[in-house]
Amino acid sequence: MSFYFQAPDLAEFPRRSYRRFLEETIGNLFAEISPVASEYSARFELTFLGPDGKVHWRFEDYAPDSGYPTSPEQARKSNMTHSKRMMMEVWLRDTLTGELRKSTAYVTDVPVITDRGTFVINGSERVVLGQLVRAPGIYFSQAGQTSYKALMLAEMGAPIAFELELDASGGKTSRAKCRIKLPKRSWVAATTVLAALGVDAQDLQKRIGSLLERNRIDFKPLTQTEALAVVGRSWKPDGGGGSSGGATALKELTDRRRYSLGKLGRKRVNAKLGIEEQSHQLSGDDILAAVEYLLGLPLDMGRTDQIDSLENRHLRGVGETLTKAVRPALGQMTRSIRTRLEMNEDEEIGSPNELLDIRPFSNALNKYFVGNPLVQYLDQQNPLSELSHRRRITSFGPGGIDPNAAPVEMRDIHPSQIGRVCLVESPEGKNCGMVSYMATYCRIDDDGFMTVPYRKVFNGVVSDEVQFLTPADDKRYTLAPPDTKVVDGKISGSMVAARRGESFIEVSPEDVDMIGIAPQGFISVGSGLIPFLEHDDANRALMGGGMMRQTLPLIRPERPRVGTGMERIVARSSGHSVIARRAGTVTKVTGNEITVAQGSGETRTYTLTRFDRTNQNTILDQRPSVQVGQKVETGQIIADGPAIDAGELALGRNLLIAFMPWNGYNFEDAIVVREGLVKDQKLTHIEIEKHSCGVHQTLRGPEILTPELPNVTAKDLEHLDDRGIAKIGCYVNPGDILVSKLSPKEAKALSAEEELLQAIFGKVAEEMGDTSLRVPHGSGGRVIDVRIFTPETTPELKAGIICEIEVLIARMCPVEVGDKLAGRHGNKGIVSIIVPDCDMPYMPDGTPVDLCLNALGVPSRMNVGQVFDTQLGYYASILNRYYRIHQFDESIAPDASFRLVTDALKEVRQIPGYEWMGEDGKVKLTDGRTGEPFDRPILVGRQYMLKLNQLVLHKINARSGLGGPYAAVTQQPVGGKANHGGQRMGEMEVWAIQAYGAANILHEMMTIKADDIQGRHQSYADMVQGNPITPGGRTAAFDGLCCEIRGLGMEVTLGKVVDSFEPIEDRSCVQPNGHPTKTLEEKYQVSAVHQMEETDGQKVLEIPAGDFVPASRPPALPLITSLTSGKHGGKPRIEMSQEPLFDDIEESAPESATDSATDSIMDAFITQALNEVEEVSPLDAKPVPKSLEQPKEAQRSNGAAANYLSEVLVRELGAHSTLNAFPSLSELSTLAQQLVTINRESQDSKNGETQNETEKLTELAGYFKKSTKANSDLESAGDNSPANNQEDSS
Secondary structure (H helix, E strand, O other), rough: OOOOOOOOOOOOOOHHHHHHHHHHHHHHHEEEEEEOEEOOEEEEEEEOOOOOEEEEEEEEEOOOOOOOOHHHHHHHHHHHOOOOEEEEEEEEEOOOOOOEEEEEEEEEEEEOOOOOEEEEEEEEEEEEEEEEOOEEEEEEEEEOOOEEEEEEHHHHHHHEEHHHHHOOOOOOOOEEEEEOOOOOOOOEEHHHHHHHHHHHHHHHHHHHHHHHHHOOOOOOOOOEEEEHHHHHHHOOOOOOOHHHHHHHHHHHHHHOOOOHHHHHHHHHHHHHHHHOOOOOOOHHHHHHHHHHHHHHHHOOOOHHHHHHOOEEEEEEEEHHHHHHHOOOHHHHHHHHHHHHHHHHHOOOOOOOOHHHOOHHHHHHHHHHHHHOOEEEEOOOOOHHHHHHHHHHOOOOOOOOOOOOOOOOOHOOHHHHHOOOEEOOOOOOOOOOOEEEEEEEOOOOOOOOOEEEEEEEOOOOOEEEEEEEEEEEHHHOOOOOOOOOOOEEEEOOOOOOOEEEOOEEEEEEEHHHOOEOOOOOHOOOOOOOOOHHHHHHHHHHHHHHHHHOOOOOOOOOOOOOOEOOHHHHHHHHHOOEEEOOOOOEEEEOOOOEEEEEEEEEOEEEEEOOOOOOOOOOEEEEEEEOOOOOOEHHHHHOEEOOOEEEOOEEEEOOEEEEEEEEOOOOOOOHHHHHEEHHHHHHOOOOOOEEEEEEEEEEEEEOEEEEOOOOOOOOOHHOOOOOOOOOOOOOOOOOOOEEEEEEEEEEOOOOOOOOHHHHHHHHOOOOOOOOOHHHEEEOOOOEEEEEEEEEOOOOOOOOOOOOOOEEEEEEEEEOOOOOOOOEOOOOOEEEEEEEEEEEEHOOOOOOOEEEEEEOOOOOHOOOEEEEEHHHHHHHHHHHHHHHOOOOOOOOOHHOOOOOHHHHHHHHHHHHHHHOOOOOOOOOOOOOOOOOOOOOEEEEEEEEEEEEEEEEOOOOHOOOOOOOOOOOOOOOOOOOOOOOOOOOOOOOOOOOHHHHHHOOOOOOHHHHHHOOOOOHHHHHHHHHHHHHHHOOOOOOOOOHHHHHHHHHHHHHOOOOOEEEEOOOOOOOOOOOOOOOOOOOOOOOHHHOOOOOOOEEEEEOOOEEEEEEHOOOOOOOOOOOEEEEEEEEEEOOOOOOEEEEOOOOOOOOOOOOOOOOHHHOHHHHHHHHHHHHHHHHHHOOOOHHHOOOOOOOOOOOHHHHHHHHHHHHHHHHHHHHHHHHHHHOOOOOOHHHHHHHHHHHHHHHHHHHHOOOOHHHHHHHHHHHHHHHHHHHHHHHHHHHOOOOOOHHHHHOOO
């Protein structure tokens, strides 16, 4: 008996849910708020209900010439929303005259759902996740031995809590109580609430009197007025509530605008409590039945509910979640209409449109599709990721579970999830168990419950009748799993495993009521694509399904030789393949369209999508799969989409692999790749990036596009067109200009001189700044499209935008070292090396293997399914077959997988030319480097390998260590490629550098590139001055560690082994003769260094623990704080600061003998410099009188004198060690100019000018003293100071 089951439409649920919202729910929502009238005047009344008592609305398409998109493809290309106009009839009734006025009002734009169950919002395709929440109804639970609770949930309105507390003490006075907590109220006795709702005392005694007595609960009859007063006081405990407050409280349960159980809630409450009510609001009978059921639980007169069962949880689709989002907006809309009615009660209202305010409803609808957490960008990595995303369900979101408060019990697998939720795939981490995927054959019913198909069984005989069971039906039938062994349509065996509700039992075949259809239907679509799934560990199967969703679509996809049959279902359900709508004959095939002549004589043209971009920057491309003259049937695939081959899902390639080591390059799951794969583009994909910029109208004027930019060479602009936009087809690299744009600079405050010049000569042309769009770093490729949007073509452009320009760049990305490859069984690895074909191991027929995988990665990961996949794939390629195997095939025959592979192997060995194939499937390989065979046979086969979206192209980041930004607090490089951040030096990175022996890199990383701020500033100064970079000192982390150890009372010293205690004299050529050699204390920047000699004669310099942190001193000279490399051809930027680096430094210190010595040296230096200038320089010429001014000659004389004096200063600075740290040559020139000026003034004023000259010399000497004093401190601090290094520059 043959049986065929058509898998359900995998994207049907969101379409059905949204259609129900558009066709039914909208009318119900507007009917709930109708009519709207003023509370103060009842003359006018606005309603959405027509004379027939129904709401009338319709949806209109936009005109083709309106500028709004009329198809999803147009919406994607124009960055707009694909929507329709919602029009609704509104009625205004004048109660005085009885006149009824009608108008048709525009309400809002409603997005249109695509055939794939997605929406195009602002040019991006989005999907609405299904939300798994508690269904409306009443739930009973036992909180303890003597505590029972109930919770009533409604579709609209706050929940109502019931509580029963028993008294287990057995005393004379019972403390047992049964109470109810109404919305926004405190606990009130259940009998009081029932009396307030109008339930008669006799009915109470008749229905629950005996139950109250058996549970020892006191019952005091109250009148309705007294009960309402008690309920009112529960709202206001101060006694101010009263009976009116109680009546107001009960309106929360009986008003249809405030509370509604909904259709599903009323059905479930009736089924649970055994009542037959029709109203969606609560009544006294509902509360009485709930209290009666709760009182019967301790007496075994009912059962508690399992809240984690799918019987009590249903799935909210896009229609249900959208209803909850827009319902509060209708309340705002009602209040707005009521306010307008009150303002116009004495005036004549011409049309209902004058009262209608549609903004709250429109804003709520737009906010839902843009900001709701359940509305997500569609994962368009490949067709499988799209389909899986559309079938993803979550417990989070508005009205769902808080991610931080989700209990472990809710994350666990429940028996009711079998066949409905995939038991393999679920995210790892905090979302585990809360986000999952629907099983393949799962279908959602009209109430939102997940159903699963089963075949009926009669007396052990399996029939072809299929029935979809809800979770509640699991308790009514005995269900056998789909892998139960069936022979000739009858269940074999004396006892079979079965399930009834939450119980797993063994029964005879005659007791089985139903049997599952197929194992693939019990898992998700991703797991259903893994062949030999039963031989893989569940964790690896989870990884396999997850990695298939990360796979990049290749430019040459190839369908798998070994599959499961789900490949064709996924390809068809993805919606990316072009399907023939009518049978006919293909008459024309091009790269952009296919024409089919139908049987009726008409021709239909199918337009193909070529090289479009997805949300994940992958390619969306359709390729014809038919030829001219070919006959096609209705529903046949005539064009393949991305990652689809011959109508089947094709995520990767069938590659020849060998499980063997190769020179250590495939250690730890690394992969050795043959170079031919790169040359043949077998693992190449196309990446399309979108770069956009807007041309704005600013307050300073409009931004302009121009093909010419200031300070930019013509070579960098030759790829731009006349508008300044990159030409289609040109190749661009990082930093190249895509859109050449100039923007007016911001206005700046003018100085007095500039204002004067502007007043005299008029306003000069405004300066324009270069704000061009450039290719970011890490990007590049060929420009394939340029899209320009203007307010005329795109009505939804924001105000102030002249036009918006988008440039699409495509590039081919071949596989390279560092990329990640994976199989379908959770086996993954990084490409470690690309080897020439001649060096790869080759088979006896000369075929080199494509990949070398590590054999140790199979047994430890327990994914043996890849071994079956590898062998069968190779045999299928030899036999030219495509296997579609049955998952969990042990139900068909014992050892079915093993027999399938061994039978194929035997068949291959009988083919001429393959006698070298071993009986165990292994092959004798030969080393391509040496030509010698390997010492043992190796398993070789074809495994279906995938290229994941984990590219080294996206991850690699290079930055100058000293040229990037640092975190302000930790002084560590900032993270992130987009921030131009650096690499984090973690523990394992330090180990790797140590293993390579790169001591200098490690020292640099841990010092000047980390928190050694002083050393970093010194490195900046060395770079600018052209000196060798001074090695960094100790890090603050090390000093802090030493301080913590000292705080524990332990002495720590820092020692250094030396050859001799005698200081080594500095004999470098830059130091003058007689330069004093630094002491050990000065060299190591500490107060004391102890000399110790071990017993074996080893000499050690020891620094006390208290001196680990060197004394800080304020820099007297400007220090370089950052050095940033130039961007886009600009000059490097150097930032300097004169602020001290540490705030806790004493600014004033007593002068020492060293200071006085420095002062004397400074005075002698100034005197000698002036004398030399007077003797040798051209300054001895007579000065020109002021009456005969000669500005040019005097200026030339001053310049020559200053140049000569600069040389004198340089020579003197080299001779005096205390001045060898002078700040810069620019200040040197300034000093020389001041000295020349002083000399000339001294010659001009022979009498009475001595005092002024003395004051200037004193001021200049004070400047020198201050600078020299600070630099002498730098010199005494050690050899790492700038003092010793600037001698080279001087």
